[in-house]
Amino acid sequence: MSSRGPQRAPDDLPNPFPAGRRGFGDLSAGDASKALFRSDSTTLYTTLTLAAASVLLIAIEANTRFLDPVRSAVAILADPVYYVAETPYFLGNLVDDLSNSALEVERLERRVLELSLVAQQAVATRAENNRLRELLGSRPRVSGQVLVTELIGVVPDPGKHRILIDKGTVDGVSVGASVVDSQGLFGQVIEVSRASSVVLLITDPTHATPIEVSRNNLRSIATGLGRYDWMELEAVPFSADIRRGDLVVSSGLGGRFPRGYPVGEVTEVEKHPTARFATVRVRPSAALNRSRHVLVVFPDAAPDGAADGAPSGAGEAG
Amino acid sequence: MNPLRGGWLVGVTFFAAATLAVAHLPAGLPDWVGWLRPAWAPLVLFFWIVERPHRIGLISVWAFGLLLDVVLSEPLGLNGFALVVMAVLGLSAYERLRMINVFQQAAALLLLVLATELAKGIVVSLAQGAPLSGQFVASAMVTAVLWPFLVGPLRWATWRAGTA
Numbered sequence: 001m002s003s004r005g006p007q008r009a010p011d012d013l014p015n016p017f018p019a020g021r022r023g024f025g026d027l028s029a030g031d032a033s034k035a036l037f038r039s040d041s042t043t044l045y046t047t048l049t050l051a052a053a054s055v056l057l058i059a060i061e062a063n064t065r066f067l068d069p070v071r072s073a074v075a076i077l078a079d080p081v082y083y084v085a086e087t088p089y090f091l092g093n094l095v096d097d098l099s100n101s102a103l104e105v106e107r108l109e110r111r112v113l114e115l116s117l118v119a120q121q122a123v124a125t126r127a128e129n130n131r132l133r134e135l136l137g138s139r140p141r142v143s144g145q146v147l148v149t150e151l152i153g154v155v156p157d158p159g160k161h162r163i164l165i166d167k168g169t170v171d172g173v174s175v176g177a178s179v180v181d182s183q184g185l186f187g188q189v190i191e192v193s194r195a196s197s198v199v200l201l202i203t204d205p206t207h208a209t210p211i212e213v214s215r216n217n218l219r220s221i222a223t224g225l226g227r228y229d230w231m232e233l234e235a236v237p238f239s240a241d242i243r244r245g246d247l248v249v250s251s252g253l254g255g256r257f258p259r260g261y262p263v264g265e266v267t268e269v270e271k272h273p274t275a276r277f278a279t280v281r282v283r284p285s286a287a288l289n290r291s292r293h294v295l296v297v298f299p300d301a302a303p304d305g306a307a308d309g310a311p312s313g314a315g316e317a318g
Numbered sequence: 319m320n321p322l323r324g325g326w327l328v329g330v331t332f333f334a335a336a337t338l339a340v341a342h343l344p345a346g347l348p349d350w351v352g353w354l355r356p357a358w359a360p361l362v363l364f365f366w367i368v369e370r371p372h373r374i375g376l377i378s379v380w381a382f383g384l385l386l387d388v389v390l391s392e393p394l395g396l397n398g399f400a401l402v403v404m405a406v407l408g409l410s411a412y413e414r415l416r417m418i419n420v421f422q423q424a425a426a427l428l429l430l431v432l433a434t435e436l437a438k439g440i441v442v443s444l445a446q447g448a449p450l451s452g453q454f455v456a457s458a459m460v461t462a463v464l465w466p467f468l469v470g471p472l473r474w475a476t477w478r479a480g481t482a
Binding site: 043047050051053054055056057058059061062067070071074075077078081082084085087088089146153154155156157159161162191198226273289290 | 333336337338339340342343344345349350352353355376377380383384385387389390391393394395396398399402403406411441445446447451453
């Protein structure tokens with residue numbers, strides 16, 4: 001590109017538009033080469049401006065949360081992309097559902113019966129638990145309300161464990177809400193737009209979950225490693241009473257997750273003599289890469305623990 | 319340019335690129351399959367740079383990058399930056415890119431994708447302190463390998479749509 005635009009004779013351009021089929025192909029080619037090369041300085045300035053804008057946006061976003069509304073505004077345009085990308089799976093499920101619906105209905109009806117029995121016991125147990133807690137002088141625990149949501153997309157980078165769900169601000173979802181599936185703790189909401197939200201899974205490398213071992217209330221933190229099949233507990237001393245098969249539940253410390261949701265099961269405890277801490281691996285209980293339906297648990301509506309603990313959420317929690 | 323003169327195809331291809339960039343693989347495939355995902359957006363951008371360079375405006379490319387950032391949940395401005403760098407590099411040499419054969423074009427595409435992805439990686443590691451990973455090399459190679467197979471159908475679509 002040694003020659004500069006305006007001086008160049010039109011002849012030395014290869015004509016990109018074959019033989020004037022549309023009549024003004026030549027004209028637009030002439031326009032195009034002008035538009036691209038008429039002023040190198042315009043291109044340069046545009047490039048520099050856009051680069052500066054990018055750098056500014058990245059810097060602002062790395063340090064503050066000012067850009068969250070911008071992101072959720074763009075997300076309204078971005079949702080269709082996810083819906084289209086999810087269509088093959090959606091259709092596959094639809095065919096599955098249609099072909100198995102009769103059997104499925106029967107199986108689910110049986111399951112509803114079983115679970116409603118459990119739910120009745122749970123209501124009684126919760127009422128009793130709250131009575132006992134009152135006797136002990138501690139507040140009754142309020143169980144949050146839940147919202148059933150469907151997965152509409154997965155962030156494709158294998159190093160990032162994030163999913164998109166189909167509920168957003170219009171449904172009352174807010175940043176920080178916990179997400180569970182039928183088997184355990186799933187993750188938390190980190191971005192919300194109008195009709196969708198991004199959920200950070202507990203196995204994401206940037207995620208840490210405050211946990212306790214349900215057998216003896218030993219507290220620790222489970223950090224994600226970017227793998228769906230295990231997480232690791234941090235800073236567990238050699239003397240800690242933890243073994244294979246222990247159930248690990250959320251401890252509720254940190255104020256983000258409600259207490260007592262299953263997080264995983266200890267699969268391996270390794271005490272290497274040269275290491276400073278024991279290596280404890282936990283297999284997540286939630287079906288992190290299989291669940292299509294997850295529940296958003298709203299942060300407790302009554303922050304000062306109003307006494308209506310038993311009735312709230314009892315309808316859906318079963 | 320009048321968008322009715324086949325301009326919709328440009329939009330459709332970019333939308334398709336964004337969709338393919340997020341389409342997730344069936345559960346159960348090993349993780350490394352994910353590393354081989356081609357860089358669809360740079361591929362489509364490269365196609366339009368080669369075929370209809372005057373259709374590519376830097377500002378719209380940047381805006382598309384913004385959409386891609388949200389879709390891929392990456393820092394806002396990152397993909398816009400990378401795509402604009404690629405568009406400027408590509409547009410400054412579009413006449414040569416048109417002259418060479420598809421395999422040479424594939425090589426040029428490989429270089430462009432490598433350069434922009436490296437720039438992206440550097441920006442991310444500066445902004446977020448994440449270590450620079452070499453995963454993009456595999457994806458850039460897959461992109462270059464795909465080019466000779468995709469350019470034919472895309473050219474045919476351009477011709478059918480009469481995109482000028």
